[in-house]
Amino acid sequence: RIMRPDDANIAGNVHGGTILKMIEEAGAIISTRHCNSQAGEPCVAALARVERTDFLSPMCIGEVANVSAEITYTSRHSVEVQVNVMSENILTGAKKLTNKATLWYVPLSLKNVNKVLEVPPMQYARKEQEDEGKKRYEEQKLDRLETKQRNGDVMLPVINPEPHTVGYSQSSLIHLVGPSDCTLLGFVHGGVTMKLMDEVAGIVAARHCKTNIVTASVDAINFHEKIKKGCVITVSGRMTFTSNKSMEIEVFVDADPFVDEPRERYRAVSAFFTYVSLSKEGKPLPVPQLLTETEDEKRRFEEGKGRYLQTKAKRQAQMQQAAQQ
Amino acid sequence: RIMRPDDANIAGNVHGGTILKMIEEAGAIISTRHCNSQAGEPCVAALARVERTDFLSPMCIGEVANVSAEITYTSRHSVEVQVNVMSENILTGAKKLTNKATLWYVPLSLKNVNKVLEVPPMQYARKEQEDEGKKRYEEQKLDRLETKQRNGDVMLPVINPEPHTVGYSQSSLIHLVGPSDCTLLGFVHGGVTMKLMDEVAGIVAARHCKTNIVTASVDAINFHEKIKKGCVITVSGRMTFTSNKSMEIEVFVDADPFVDEPRERYRAVSAFFTYVSLSKEGKPLPVPQLLTETEDEKRRFEEGKGRYLQTKAKRQAQMQQAAQQ
């Protein structure tokens, strides 16, 4: 579809959140279709996890986004989908790879939303495809346990913060979940949640560096808890780490099922977004260093640094590998 | 309502699809109101057909669209509505006729969506009005049978196509039908479908000629099949014909009731859109000729040429008639 002014910031760059939403919609369609391909209980595929994804090149207003999705692995109760996004300038014909993302879906029964159904097994062209898929499946399973433990953290308000401190840029928004945000099951689309998360992260980044900013990457996101229609969700973001040219922002989503529900407020999702600041010519600008004050802030900064160095090392290893091939 | 940036392309011209959507909404309101004007089973008017409509002058961001609708004929089971769209520049006060469209609606029972109800007969000012309406009614009935037969056609993907071939510009988008797309009956508004069709046709046209393009006209569209909430729809477009200054694009809409439905994917609508390419000053530009390769493409080109010449002849006849009066 063609990118519109509302999909983009004032510099004309399409929001990362808009792209994440398109990716998730494509993944939801292909995996729901697969899970209903055999006779049996009808189901809707719900997003369980998105692997880390990099935004390789910015997309602009007026360009056409080409989204393609493919099922790459099935376990007994989950489906792995690979989604590619290409941006196409229809005036020049130029095409660029914008994103490659891997998503995991779980089929939930249309009649009983708490029942996970079985996934029809896919056919692999080669045995190695299945083995590699299984490895990815085991890895993500481990990682999901880890985030579950981290999820107790809370963002506290700060009064009269200094510029470039954590409290200065931290932001939160509330959103009342409407019918358009939801799947047939009455739960929020994972893509809608990610779009809101990117919106908050972008505001945190812009408040910190007061320039035009764009999403550079999103770390793996696990969707542990469903969010129901009629909930109020609070999406909060705070900066955790800055390198010379990038900012890491942690985003939490809390759901408040306040009407007709005995349940307390709960943490639905959390994730790390990385942003870069761009000049008017589209070149990366230096980022003001984050000032950490409390012990927790210092610890989170070090953890963010760890993630940053790890990602950098991985990318260099990949590039060396690619060079050797 | 005031036209916003999201309603328009990057050159500031409002999308034909946005206008078609407003037209259909006005038609749906007036015909639903009419069909419920007598005591009886409550019903919702569903769009059955839109007659060929020309976009007489482009509308721009910031202008106000004035939409007026009037019932012009009633048969036993259908209502004919005439909708006019005027664009008004509220700064200068200038008003221009943008569109004149004729739509046919059928009342469906709110309780049983497969039941077509009777339409309360309208009062005609003169006997001739009724006779002319009846003639239009018979004509469109015949035409509807014809499209039904054409609808089996399928668009195949092409790998590495050459510029200006059919495969080079052909495009498709998928859309998951949400609650805001639907009427009270849970079926997609005809206007929503037409907006998506115009979006795909516009991408095909822009890919072909790589300039600013606008919708010039839409051939009669028949809505044979309803599309239900929760369906995935695939909208596909391919170029069928080019004259010196216009392009004809055929658009198909296929619905995939992929959850909870035993039904196979089916063709819901198809239509021909005509686009022109505009220079920065708003003047029509020459269009690169479409290169046809297969026998089918050559046949469709000839059929498109037939429609083009027929329309041209009709328009000249009308102008002569107008000149003689």
Add this chain to the structure above:
Amino acid sequence: RIMRPDDANIAGNVHGGTILKMIEEAGAIISTRHCNSQAGEPCVAALARVERTDFLSPMCIGEVANVSAEITYTSRHSVEVQVNVMSENILTGAKKLTNKATLWYVPLSLKNVNKVLEVPPMQYARKEQEDEGKKRYEEQKLDRLETKQRNGDVMLPVINPEPHTVGYSQSSLIHLVGPSDCTLLGFVHGGVTMKLMDEVAGIVAARHCKTNIVTASVDAINFHEKIKKGCVITVSGRMTFTSNKSMEIEVFVDADPFVDEPRERYRAVSAFFTYVSLSKEGKPLPVPQLLTETEDEKRRFEEGKGRYLQTKAKRQAQMQQAAQQ
């Protein structure tokens, strides 16, 4: 236009904010048209003030909103517009008056947004109309000065609040101003701001009483400061007063022009919204009393009580007057 699921809460009642947005758009169109009706500099009418408005009956999904606007007074630099909203059930034909609102617009030059232009004088049918209009004009002018002074107030965050305290339900959202939110001048439509304000107020009300709530009335709102495209706006709401069956919520809008602007964050608008809680049958429910803790909260409660009693007295006086006529 037909009310969609996205315009309403889960009980099917259309959000007050959706209605306010339609009212403002109608007012903006008619006053911009009037201000450009004489030769001279082109201008856009910007919303300066909305008088207190009551929501007389709820509107539901599937109903059609009929909005009509009329210019009722012109001063040298401002236009008074009266807007009526009727809800129409097109199945039964039943029509109900939903809102009557009075808005004040000021024409700003399209070339220089800081220049207020002169308004072409309207023609009055009777001399009394002009005199009454002038009286309304003087009254609102006085009232605008008053709010200006109140605007310094700030909402502070509260940690671990008790149920039914002010801190428990207070809420805020942030929104990045996009192109679709703005007029031709690049400033946020007053209607967009009011819609966001109603959204926050509704969340505050729902958090307080945990039932289905609807907007009952909005006190006069003054738009002192324009909000520019690209700003981040923070909309904050807190409960100020409860009677047996209603809640008063104060809402602030602060604008943060964070990109490319030397300006500090500033208060753009503030207003009082009144909500009632409805049972499933649509009857008003008792509202839990607001627990006030600080001196400020107690003072604001008393002020809210004052406004509540004043409105009640006015309404009774009007009813007596109506009974005598």
